[in-house]
Amino acid sequence: MxxxxxxxxxxxxxxxxxxxxxxxxxxxxxxxxxxxxxxxxxxxxxxxxxxxxxxxxxxxxxxxxxxxxxxxxxxxxxxxxxxxxxxxxxxxxxxxxxxxxxxxRTPDQCGWITFPISLMQPGPRETPIQCFIKRERATSTFRLYLGLSPALSGNLSKLLLTAKRIRRAMSTYFIVSLLPDDFSRASNNFIGKLRSNFLGTKFSIYDSQPPHDPKLRTSRSKRRIHLKQVSPSKTPTNYKVAAVSYELNVLRTRGPRRMRCTMHSIPVAAVEEGGTAPTPTEFKDCIDDHDSSTSSCKGKKPIWESSPEPLESTAPLVLKNKAPRWHEQLQCWCLNFKGRVTVASVKNFQLVAAAETSENVSAAEQEKVILQFGKIGKDIFTMDYRYPLSAFQAFAICLSSFDTKPACE
Incomplete structure (x- = not known):
């Protein structure tokens, strides 16, 4: 058959x-x-x-x-x-x-990535989805592939997402796209972006799709970014779904970076017993039609960045990097990456849930690695993620590690 x-x-x-x-x-x-x-x-x-x-x-x-x-x-x-x-x-x-x-089925249910919307859906709960990132220094692009590594997967690796770094005077942007050669934020292939502050210690992750849960919907902020290729009658909206912050290393002590991720679009209840994470089923037309007064204007149109509204009863999921241990014989900080990371680097990290005592998150769940990222060769890095993060969210968090952080090292 x-x-x-x-x-x-x-x-x-x-x-x-x-x-x-x-x-x-x-x-x-x-x-x-x-x-x-x-x-x-x-x-x-x-x-x-x-x-x-x-x-x-x-x-x-x-x-x-x-x-x-x-x-x-x-x-x-x-x-x-x-x-x-x-x-x-x-x-x-x-x-x-x-x-x-x-x-x-969704990656949470079957562990497979099939359609582009699968990149916005949570990964499997038990076995992580294994990917790797290739950095191209000449073009400042980063490509996410589905597979163990370039050496093991070869030509069978599936290209999932591509990001391009754009440096500005006061910040750095990473534009994430479905295609390797289309980084226009007015394109249908635009997935989201990552924006840093001046010091490279704080990052905001923006999604082109509105949050799946209506309770977590965001409101427009006053910050605008002008584009050349935006519909003259419609204004697309970006939604802030997460924030990544790196702790300042004031004393210049040696050791790994300390980071913390606040996932505004994922409630902490997602990692509780019986909890579920928001799972979009299709891409939506994220066009903001509230600006009817500007529909007749000509020229460049802004893309509005959105900031999350205060959550009344839903606390966001917070991730922290797992503390490494000092290895006396090797004289370095070590984490158990289970063979997925082979080169020591300050960029290497593992993220786990940072739950408060009042939240119903078991100790075993707090020990599970939700996202791990590490170096295996020159410009080659592995990225393994699992529920409740999506491939896009995990990729955006890993991209923050590539930006220069002189104040954190």
């Missing part, structure tokens, strides 16, 4: 690519022509002529048969690049897409 199924998916991929070439000028933002990209064809209004793929013989399969086919494909293709066949199923037509989205 596996061979016929793969034949069906391969045929659909060819048909989909052929139709995509003819309609690429009409439908902007469709990325399904990249075999390795995990993009679903966006639903577009039927203003133009029907796409030929909708008329294919596979578009009218009985729902029961279609459900069985997609379930078999999803169960057999569990790793990249073969998991792109699951993405191909969702790109055939609307009926295939609806059933595929119902079958594919």
């Amino acid at each position: 596996t061979t016929p199924l793969r034949g069906i998916i391969s045929e659909q991929s060819e048909i989909r690519e052929g139709s995509g070439n003819s309609s690429r000028k009409v439908r902007e933002g469709v990325q399904v022509r990249h075999l390795g990209k995990s993009h679903i064809v966006p639903e577009q209004p039927s203003s133009s002529s029907p796409v030929p793929i909708e008329q294919s013989r596979w578009a009218n399969l009985p729902p029961e048969l279609l459900l069985d086919i997609i379930q078999r494909v999803e169960a057999s293709e569990t790793t990249w690049p073969s998991r792109r066949h699951v993405v191909a199923c969702a790109s055939v037509c609307r009926s295939w897409r609806m059933i595929t989205k119902e079958i594919v």
Whole structure:
């Protein structure tokens, strides 16, 4: 049964690519022509002529048969690049897409990354998702790959996210995108950003998507960043979802950096017994329509950064770096990275939950490493994350470690 199924998916991929070439000028933002990209064809209004793929013989399969086919494909293709066949199923037509989205589970439930929205969903609770980051000094870019390391994964590594560092006079920005060559904040590929203060000791993580939980929604701040490519009638909004702070090293003592992360979009109840973390199911159109008075203005439009409103009854999750121990024989600070980190560096860290005594977080849960980051070679770093962090949140926290911090070392 596996061979016929793969034949069906391969045929659909060819048909989909052929139709995509003819309609690429009409439908902007469709990325399904990249075999390795995990993009679903966006639903577009039927203003133009029907796409030929909708008329294919596979578009009218009985729902029961279609459900069985997609379930078999999803169960057999569990790793990249073969998991792109699951993405191909969702790109055939609307009926295939609806059933595929119902079958594919979140990383919290299955431990797999399938669609771009998986990068915004919490990781698995027990086994962390193992990734690595490649730094390119010449272009100031950082690429997040799914895999153990470049040496072990090779060409099978799946590119998840890309960030570009932009230095300003008073701060540093990291723009995070789904594609390696598109860092426009007006693009559909824009995921979020990281912004530092002047000293590089405090960072703010902004998400292009609004918080999933309405109780954690944010309000607009007065800080504006002007862009060249923003819709003349709509203003997109960024939402502050986390803050990272590094402790100042006033006495210039030797040792690892001390950091603390406040996750405004994740309540501390997420790590309590029976707790759940906010899990988005789709990307939303984060366009701020409240500024109707500026809809007729021409020229550059601002992107509004948002600051979190005071939470009434929901305390945010706070993460702290796990304290290392001093190794007398090696004469250095050590943490147990379980073989995932091989080079000593001040950038290496492990984050655990920092719960108060009044909060119902067990001692075992407080000892679990939620995020670990460390160096394994020149410009190569590993990143392992688990619930309740998402790949984007973990990546943004790790990016803060790359910025220069003379006051913390």
